[in-house]
Amino acid sequence: MTTRLTVLATGGTIAGIAGNAIAQDYRAGEIGIEDYLERVGGLGLEAELSGHQIANIDSADIGPQVWNPLHRAIVEALDDPDCSGVIVTHGTDTLEETAFLLDLTLPSTKPVVVVGAMRPADAVGYDGLRNFANAVRVACDANAAGRGTLVVMGDRVFAARDVRKVRTRGSEAFRGFPRESIALVTPGTLEWFGAPWGDRDEARFAWCDDLPEVAIVYVHAGQDADSVERQLGRSTRGVVVAGVGEGNMPEAVRQALVDVAASGIAVVRASRADEGLVDREPEDDSNGFVAARALNPQKARILLQLLLASGETDPAALQRAFDGR
Structure with a gap:
């Protein structure tokens, strides 16, 4: 056949x-x-x-x-x-x-x-x-x-x-x-190298023709808080941080993003390292941040867009999605 x-x-x-x-x-x-x-x-x-x-x-x-x-x-x-x-x-x-x-x-x-x-x-x-x-x-x-x-x-x-x-x-x-x-x-x-991990009859997310705007903020040495504001527009609904190391960032940038998260915009910490695994850290709860786990910034952006398009904005629920992606 x-x-x-x-x-x-x-x-x-x-x-x-x-x-x-x-x-x-x-x-x-x-x-x-x-x-x-x-x-x-x-x-x-x-x-x-x-x-x-x-x-x-x-x-x-x-x-x-x-x-x-x-x-x-x-x-x-x-x-x-x-x-x-x-x-x-x-x-x-x-x-x-x-x-x-x-x-x-x-x-x-x-x-x-x-x-x-x-x-x-x-x-x-x-x-x-x-x-x-x-x-x-x-x-x-x-x-x-x-x-x-x-x-x-x-x-x-x-x-x-x-x-x-x-x-x-x-x-x-x-x-x-x-x-x-x-x-x-x-x-x-x-x-x-292994067996299939299971047929999925339904897609994990519904398709969205108009994905929400999510910005990627690339962290670098000497970065200040103003650089965050310059990258966010009125329609921005999420931010992925391409952080150094395990999703780290200068203190001024962190505080600016704490304010962004407090305003209702989702903030996800990823790493600019090629093989960057970003776990949750104790301050994530109070900061309102989400850890991207093994997703690089560009993939974290895709997942966050789909989550926001599905109506999910709660940081704890977003984290569960990144943990189980």
Whole structure:
């Protein structure tokens, strides 16, 4: 029985063109999905692929204008009994944010795999075709269901909640934290490191077309309280602090954010460190702060946006959500 997969394209380096095999600069999102599927048609992939172009842009420009139609297209594909899974091609710069957003807002009964590339399609050593073939291998596997949204890069499979881009170049640009990769994959093999953690028939959060505004305040040496106020607008409903160390910040910044939290704006402490685990500290209760745990600032922002959109504002309830994310 042929496995049928839906491929939803958003652009990025995987669809990029440099015009020169050794050029450093390139244009992201140049190859359309029909052209791309024609290119992969000769790989002998064991799946029937149908494609749809959601966008064809650099992932630095991705936001709700792409997320909304992408989410609708995925839901439609998952509802189709003839569709066994979905592959999303995506630029790597914001791939982890899109994947985490999808993970929180989709059921996990069928595989959803996000894939990208670190080199454009006409570059020496183009990794996009292999990554895509690996993504097909994962999406065709029955054991991929029940693991949430997955990311395939560099012969590794990552859970969306763990994956993060850690390098600007090279095939090992993605890692996972606190879990590393959850499987190794090649176009012909797939080795899972554990059993699925459970099918989820319903999404954890309802989709929201208009996510609340959440700012990220990046902590640095010598920072003053005024820097916080400059970053907050009238419509800001939440703040994620990209703190130093375990979510720490200068005392002046901390006091400014205590006032922000007292005004009813949610404040979450995360870390600017690559592998930053932020636990609650005794002062969080009196400060009204939430600890991001293992989520980096950009993922903490996504989760906080969804929580606020669902109507949750109580710091204790927000903390429980971050603890159990």
